[in-house]
Amino acid sequence: MASLSEEVLLVVKKVRQRKQDGTLYLMAERIAWGPEGKDRFTVSHPYSDIRCQKISPDGKAKVQLQLVLHTGESTTFHFANESTALKDREAAKELLQQLLPKFKKKANKELEEKNRMLQEDPVLFQLYKDLVVSQVISAEEFWANRLGGLNNSEPAPYSNKQEVGISGAFLADIRPQTDGCNGLRYNLTTDIIESIFRTYPAVKQKYSENVPHSLTEKEFWTRFFQSHYFHRDRINTGTQDIFSECAKQDEKGLMSLVNKGVKNPLVDLLSLEDKTLDEGYGLKQALPSTSNTNKTVKESSNAAIIKRFNHHSAMVLAAGSRKNEVPADQASETSSTDGNSRDSDFFQPPVKKVKLQEAIEYEDLQRESKQKTVALNLKKSDRYAHGPVPLQSQKYTTSQDIINAVNCIQQEMAHYKPNLTQVMSSTAASSAIAALSPGGVLMQGGAQQAINQMVPSDIQGELKHLYVAAGELLRHFWSCFPVNTSFLEDKVIKMKSNLERFQMTKLSPFKEKLQRQYLGTNLTGHLEEMLQTAYGKFHIWQTRRMMRKT
């Protein structure tokens, strides 16, 4: 055998694969199959490669087990031992069931993390494409100082997995099937049972009370499906039904939900109306109380359906968010210790205020909030304004003069009172504004054409990418200085060659392209300058090192 050192957990004989008889081995880290009479495995999958296993339905002639890999391929094993086929398969399945999850968790977490980062950050993804895919630097180098930093800085939002909610239609998924002899079959999976328990805690309670003391599990679910509780639209309340209590509990829960009222005052229909008409006034008379009793059966069953849907949806929603409730409760508990907050009135206005404010906002009419900039802090603004100009005898305005003038204008503007009835017509005004805008009649000659109007946008984009990539490489390069370990020495040499490669494979073609398109401006000048600086530094360092060596 090829790997005797491995621990073999299970051996199943007479297993066919691709119409060949053979033996299936389940080992500590992989599953393998070898044809009969040969001593090597033709099929071997590490558990971590397997996404899931599937089995053939019970009634089928062939007893099979299928493994689906992460790559999408699948392998099917046919258990051919007539007498014990089912048992064999079950054994293999059970074992796999225990083994697979262990390996799934181990399955390259890091890769996932990298994948996620690339997906979430398009800039990073572009960088990755520019540098790694085009083989400027290796993937390890690229990730070297990214993963660790990111992992440490914000592990919280990603580490806890999102709670999966309950499908709203889980009850609908239990389709009853007729079994041909006047009976119904319901297929229940553990998922569905879990859903039922989470949505209807009352049923769970019943379950734990009755199973297995007084009912078997099967009986319990049979009763459940037979009960009026499941078929809420039928109006026949059998009192011996164990679920009638659940129905009552639900009713109570619903009532308490309704009585609790709503937090958001904007959806509270009860307090919507300010002043209702007094009794007896108005066109729509209130329904007399007698009319409730003589509702037809159909009407009340319809009402029951509606009630049921509202309740069901509310419960599903609550089940989804039940996990989050716990910390919220704690929060309210801790906050209620400060005394004030016991007054329920105390909390209400803020919610209301917020909701009202939200309702009256017109965000598109507001000035767009600009990104925060760092204010330039100058010690001597004089020097900044004039620069190192030699003092000349000619007359020039001092900064004090300028400040005074600005203040003057500011004051004048503040007290400016327009004569609103005698104003320019709007057409004249708009033509004046047009003339004074960049590109207008009066503004020619002054302003230069902006660079972003001359260069097509795809070139701009490419240039942006080049800058990002170059910046990344240069960052790696400069981070090696001061070079005080041999590792850094290696790295700096590698980085230098990386930079050169970058210049050769990326920058030069771009430059040629620019020339082909006759774009006059020297767009790549700055990039080259940066590279040259780096090369210069490298040369200085290298010559120094050579000197030291010699």
Add this chain to the structure above:
Amino acid sequence: MKLNIEGLLVYFPYDYIYPEQYSYMLELKRTLDAKGHGVLEMPSGTGKTISLLSLIVAYQKAFPLDVTKLIYCSRTVPEIEKVVEELRKLMEFYAKETGEVNNFLALALSSRKNLCIHPEVSSLRFGKEVDGKCHSLTASYIRAQRHSNPDQPVCRFYEEFDAVGRQVPLPAGIYNLDDLKDFGRRKGWCPYYLARYSILHANIVVYSYHYLLDPKIADLVSKELAKKSVVVFDEAHNIDNVCIDSMSVNITRRTLDRCQGNVETLQHTIQKIKDTDAAKLREEYRRLVEGLKEANIARETDVYLANPVLPDEILQEAVPGSIRTAEHFLGFLRRFLEYLKSRLRVHHVVQESAPQFLKDIFEKVCIDRKPLRFCAERLQSLLRTLEIADIADFSAVTLIANFATLVSTYSLGFTIIIEPFDDRTPTIANPVLHFSCMDPSIAIKPVFQRFQSVVITSGTLSPLDIYPKILDFRPVTMASFTMTLARTCLCPLIVGRGNDQVALSSKFETREDFAVIRNYGNLLLEMSAIVPDGIVAFFTSYVYMENIVASWYEQGILENIQRNKLIFIETQDAAETSMALEKYQEACENGRGAILLSVARGKVSEGIDFVHHFGRAVIMFGVPYVYTQSRILKARLEYLRDQFQIRENDFLTFDAMRHAAQCVGRAIRGKTDYGLMIFADKRYARADKRGKLPRWIQEHISDGSLNLTVDETVQLSKHFLRQMAQPFRQVKPPDRRRVSLRATSPRLLSLCRRTSWVCLC
């Protein structure tokens, strides 16, 4: 920003302005200049309220003598509060720009239920209970009794207010309901009475329609508001119904029984007073001989808003001798009561006009028209004299007295219908006398007459010319503004056929048709699969919705919908519906997505907005016609035809379309918002229906989308939604704190798409 509106400097608290807001202000200014009335339609979400407030406040500041007060009427409490918050924003902007301290007093007024701070009274749940309890603590005679009996409980907040609150006017500022309560708590004054007192000298008053349109309340609250006021009715598309409601009376057997009880109580009280304090009654008699001179003088000198229940003529005369003494009046009431009881004993439906009723009552029990007209006023006087606190207790007899006055005053515009039983339950005797108003102009007439400018505005007022007709006034400006859009953010589609080519319609003949119901179900199912977050569906009536939901349930359609979204359904119980609404919003917030099934003309369709992800699609199943078989409606249609030359069909369609427009308009609450509007009924394609939709919806219906199948609708919707999901300028995604439950939810996907875009830049 500062604007120049035809020579008026207007401060507008935003840096940008929509073009339609500017045009709106122009029209509004012209209305105010002309001192006339106006009808203005502008889509919801284009900043109608802030435009109105900015212009009128600027006008008030520029011409303080011409416009002294702004009376802003809205429909619901949240809307009232929203208006005050916008006003606060405007005033803060004023203060910032001009540097002056705000000298405006603006306040909201609401019912006691929303303003009371008395610990016991405010804990009561229903408005009526709060009012009744408040009466029993603050009525003048209760307070008088306290002098002799210090144990008599009174409201300390009211006492405090009465003692000192009136002397110092409320300091200038913006007072929302909560601010009033805070102020009241600080000072120990009753906020409700403080607000009621302060509206007389406030610059801006925000309250609900009823305070102007319901004569019973208007008489108490708004009577003394200055003539030089501008009145704004916002969300006024339903104003005619409010007017009619406030003037209509229903009398059942129960009312009459309670009235009987009231009369007995009055009898006892009179007897008691006679024994102890006969002078009081004599004093009342003397007052009644003098007549209502005081009220007359007040009205002539134009101090008061006219009360339609108190007609002009009776002010000039003294109360007729036959009902002047208390006993005689009670006897008179008894006779009237017996007559009404006999009328309710009919076995077939009777419909008659007011003059016929008066003739009959004169022949049967010899009650003349004249004393009937004084009935309401006489009863008020008696209740005052007898010092009866709990007005709520005497609501039945007040109702009867009001009915008497109305029926004898107006010979036109009202109809009397006596039904021995409910149409749906013909076996159970439940006689009702409907005295229904058919002419909304009666209730609103005093408002138009008294105030110099009345502006009626809403997002959906089309067709504009019908409102001046039915409210009987001559506007100086009428304008409808459309929405200027940076992108077509609304997508109205008319679905006329199912995939099997069955015509979709909610009309009576095909209502029960399974093919139609199934196709409606398919439409909802398909939409639930492609629309992100929230979908709101409206049905034409509650019964119709119940039936459809039941048959969808039987056909398994609802189960399939549940695979995509949670389902919430409006019920007839307001508390339950509120809960469903909140859960619906929660489901939209957390990314699961939900569907709300609701009813046109219901509370949800009238008062709840579905902004942004709360309503990405609205589906209107059928045309929401009113129940046309009701006799009251028939009488009203007849009246409209005879008096205003409005054809029945025109009015019915108008009414249906304004409700449809209201429903679908709930989804678009601004230009950054977007939503599908799906009209699922082939009748919407007809020109007479389509033409009655507001212009801002109409102009986005292309000829190609008039008679779509369900599949075509899905295709168009997908295309629209995909376009809209792209980022709109630099608008940030509404909020990122929202978390998603399921990674497959469209909300999360669209959120990712948007965030990635943000990162790119």
